[in-house]
Amino acid sequence: xxxxxxxxxxxxxxxxxxxxxxxxxxxxxxxxxxxxxxxxxxxxxxxxxxxxxxxxxxxxxxxxxxxxxxxxxxxxxxxxxxxxxxxxxxxxxxxxxxxxxxxxxxxxxxxxxxxxxxxxxxxxxxxxxxxxxxxxxxxxxxxxxxxxxxxxxxxxxxxxxxxxxxxxxxxxxxxxxxxxxxxxxxxxxxxxxxxxxxxxxxxxxxxxxxxxxxxxxxxxxxxxxxxxxxxxxxxxxxxxxxxxxxxxxxxxxxxxxxxxxxxxxxxxxxxxxxxxxxxxxxxxxxxxxxxxxxxxxxxxxxxxxxxxxxxxxxxxxxxxxxxxxxxxxxxxxxxxxxxxxxxxxxxxxxxxxxxxxxxxxxxxxxxxxxxxxxxxxxxxxxxxxxxxxxxxxxxxxxxxxxxxxxxxxxxxxxxxxxxxxxxxxxxxxxxxxxxxxxxxxxxxxxxxxxxxxxxxxxxxxxxxxxxxxxxxxxxxxxxxxxxxxxxxxxxxxxxxxxxxxxxxxxxxxxxxxxxxxxxxxxxxxxxxxxxxxxxxxxxxxxxxxxxxxxxxxxxxxxxxxxxxxxxxxxxxxxxxxxxxxxxxxxxxxxxx
Amino acid sequence: xxxxxxxxxxxxxxxxxxxxxxxxxxxxxxxxxxxxxxxxxxxxxxxxxxxxxxxxxxxxxxxxxxxxxxxxxxxxxxxxxxxxxxxxxxxxxxxxxxxxxxxxxxxxxxxxxxxxxxxxxxxxxxxxxxxxxxxxxxxxxxxxxxxxxxxxxxxxxxxxxxxxxxxxxxxxxxxxxxxxxxxxxxxxxxxxxxxxxxxxxxxxxxxxxxxxxxxxxxxxxxxxxxxxxxxxxxxxxxxxxxxx
Numbered sequence: 001x002x003x004x005x006x007x008x009x010x011x012x013x014x015x016x017x018x019x020x021x022x023x024x025x026x027x028x029x030x031x032x033x034x035x036x037x038x039x040x041x042x043x044x045x046x047x048x049x050x051x052x053x054x055x056x057x058x059x060x061x062x063x064x065x066x067x068x069x070x071x072x073x074x075x076x077x078x079x080x081x082x083x084x085x086x087x088x089x090x091x092x093x094x095x096x097x098x099x100x101x102x103x104x105x106x107x108x109x110x111x112x113x114x115x116x117x118x119x120x121x122x123x124x125x126x127x128x129x130x131x132x133x134x135x136x137x138x139x140x141x142x143x144x145x146x147x148x149x150x151x152x153x154x155x156x157x158x159x160x161x162x163x164x165x166x167x168x169x170x171x172x173x174x175x176x177x178x179x180x181x182x183x184x185x186x187x188x189x190x191x192x193x194x195x196x197x198x199x200x201x202x203x204x205x206x207x208x209x210x211x212x213x214x215x216x217x218x219x220x221x222x223x224x225x226x227x228x229x230x231x232x233x234x235x236x237x238x239x240x241x242x243x244x245x246x247x248x249x250x251x252x253x254x255x256x257x258x259x260x261x262x263x264x265x266x267x268x269x270x271x272x273x274x275x276x277x278x279x280x281x282x283x284x285x286x287x288x289x290x291x292x293x294x295x296x297x298x299x300x301x302x303x304x305x306x307x308x309x310x311x312x313x314x315x316x317x318x319x320x321x322x323x324x325x326x327x328x329x330x331x332x333x334x335x336x337x338x339x340x341x342x343x344x345x346x347x348x349x350x351x352x353x354x355x356x357x358x359x360x361x362x363x364x365x366x367x368x369x370x371x372x373x374x375x376x377x378x379x380x381x382x383x384x385x386x387x388x389x390x391x392x393x394x395x396x397x398x399x400x401x402x403x404x405x406x407x408x409x410x411x412x413x414x415x416x417x418x419x420x421x422x423x424x425x426x427x428x429x430x431x432x433x434x435x436x437x438x439x440x441x442x443x444x445x446x447x448x449x450x451x452x453x454x455x456x457x458x459x460x461x462x463x464x465x466x467x468x469x470x471x472x473x474x475x476x477x478x479x480x481x482x483x484x485x486x487x488x489x490x491x492x493x494x495x496x497x498x499x500x501x502x503x504x505x506x507x508x509x510x511x512x513x514x515x516x517x518x519x520x521x522x523x524x525x526x527x528x529x530x531x532x533x534x535x536x537x538x539x540x541x542x543x544x545x546x547x548x549x550x551x552x553x554x555x556x557x558x559x560x561x562x563x564x565x566x567x568x569x570x571x572x573x574x575x576x577x578x579x580x581x582x583x584x585x586x587x588x589x590x591x592x
Numbered sequence: 593x594x595x596x597x598x599x600x601x602x603x604x605x606x607x608x609x610x611x612x613x614x615x616x617x618x619x620x621x622x623x624x625x626x627x628x629x630x631x632x633x634x635x636x637x638x639x640x641x642x643x644x645x646x647x648x649x650x651x652x653x654x655x656x657x658x659x660x661x662x663x664x665x666x667x668x669x670x671x672x673x674x675x676x677x678x679x680x681x682x683x684x685x686x687x688x689x690x691x692x693x694x695x696x697x698x699x700x701x702x703x704x705x706x707x708x709x710x711x712x713x714x715x716x717x718x719x720x721x722x723x724x725x726x727x728x729x730x731x732x733x734x735x736x737x738x739x740x741x742x743x744x745x746x747x748x749x750x751x752x753x754x755x756x757x758x759x760x761x762x763x764x765x766x767x768x769x770x771x772x773x774x775x776x777x778x779x780x781x782x783x784x785x786x787x788x789x790x791x792x793x794x795x796x797x798x799x800x801x802x803x804x805x806x807x808x809x810x811x812x813x814x815x816x817x818x819x820x821x822x823x824x825x826x827x828x829x830x831x832x833x834x835x836x
Contacts, residue, residue, distance in 0.1 A: 110779075114736075342633070456649075506701060
């Protein structure tokens, strides 16, 4: 157990060697690697198995070559090309090389993968994963039905239990304490009691997940408000590649609930209102298994050109009706149940209405391949680590391939655990300032005492609507400026809020207000990065700059917060650029 | 971009009667009514959010993924344990009020939030992790048949809908409850696991499987469609056989 340094009635102090923030896949993989030799703690806003890793469905990529020829170099190439050449190739190599061991680790921990007839881990096709540099789809995704993320999350939690990892569940981390530019710890708010906890640690790992709730139509959980990413940003850490937000092609129409790409991996076909398999026009070689950015764009384009289905012609169809019901039941049980439950559609016989849904942030807290957080293009912040969706290492570049995120959390979660322990073994604790909790206490008091007229839910709704309208699949300078103006307006109105729940215990009203503050920050960073990247690449499509511009923009964006108003952004955010690491693959035209 | 919509469905007013408890001000829980404008495709979770976001910000419940995979929002809806995010309003009888209350058998913390500690404690007691002493260099082999043997019980999301629907659990807080047994089953019948004997021993205890009265409440309550009662029966048989 953690030693309590001092305590008074409101603030409890804890001390750890390694402190991990977030108990999803990346956080728990880091915790397992960190082990129990040192004093390791995990702080999470949710009970670990509630984390959104559990909603991942289709699989985890690894060139095991269990069912057909494959190798890590092909996987690296696919990842780089899938990311529209904005991927840091050294990181992609690590991702692909270490994928095999990452899968073996999970199997050895007990993960119930689907099996081949000879008892090996079975593999299936997924978008953008190909044999020999794009010749044909390859079976690379290791899976457990369409609940691979659930199995990963359960298996990692089980192994944390086995090791006796020390969890602080339903603790909301609201601040990162930096002392003279070095990380001293974090400040958390305990949901059950309303008490403040100050955690000091030699190494701190952020594994706080994504921020899909900046959008209205999203596959993300209500809790995915980007707390960790926003906290880092507020403390002066830049955010990398925030303009690259992935829209997953197959969200249940109108709801955004995810239907795995595995549906297409198993043979599902996308059709427009006239029944045409439209992906043949957009990606003649691999069709429905093109990368997500291309498929999402193709779907949005079909709708825009009037070929959508339904009374408002605003969605297309995922057709599984030609698959055997037994195959559907064995390989895609959960997603077909979602279609039945939420839309009343029977996938055996009916096509499922689908439309792109905000799904995954390629960008985030910049890190190097040791998961160390960077304070600029290449300066390491000693003792601070990040992994998983909150981080940008960057293995996903401008567009992540399906099954590479479950891989990312395992490979870089493991690395974060390994390197954070290594560091903590010799590091001395950065002194925790006396007043470490003051900012959080002030932030909470401000929200609690606010007597304004604005409702949090209304502001959040308007934010999400403007992001869907102006910064979704298609973007222009005009729509992005509109979004920026709206965010500025919402910021002003955010100063005039009030909440109803004045209690200490389980005050989710208060926390939703604080989370909205994080969402506003991240939406603004996203839109600024979108506006400043005047080209189209991967998931970022500028209708006013439709071509990829390698001369100018073969670079990562880095958005910094600063005190003064910056001329070119019109806000207190400054944009910088960071070179892409290229090892073997020069940018080529991206065709599938 | 075009606005999204599913085929047009009319809206209607629904009355929710919610069991409220404010630990800082109430001595007893009380019922409170809310009228909300809803659509048929909305879920009970949407109705709760609508109340929280538009009428009473202090209404408190857990939720996260909102599509039935994280297990946060198990509650009693019209007397039945369900996930609020998987219960469509149109599937309930909306001519009558919808009653929403916390799951039973666990201490209420605030409104619909219960203290899950006793539930998690039972889960932890069955050693919910694979025990295998070999040190393979690659994956352990497992035939599709062996993999299928425990598939059903791998689906558990620890929402507690089953355990908190069990009359034995309500009256006897010591009983492990269905969810813990489901999670034991997941390992007992996994061909890779070497600890079946210990798990069976734990569940042979007086608080173990023999307390089950086969009321099938758990099976009906499971939002993941796990055949919970069957899993418990298989564990009982394994105990009698002395092996999985």
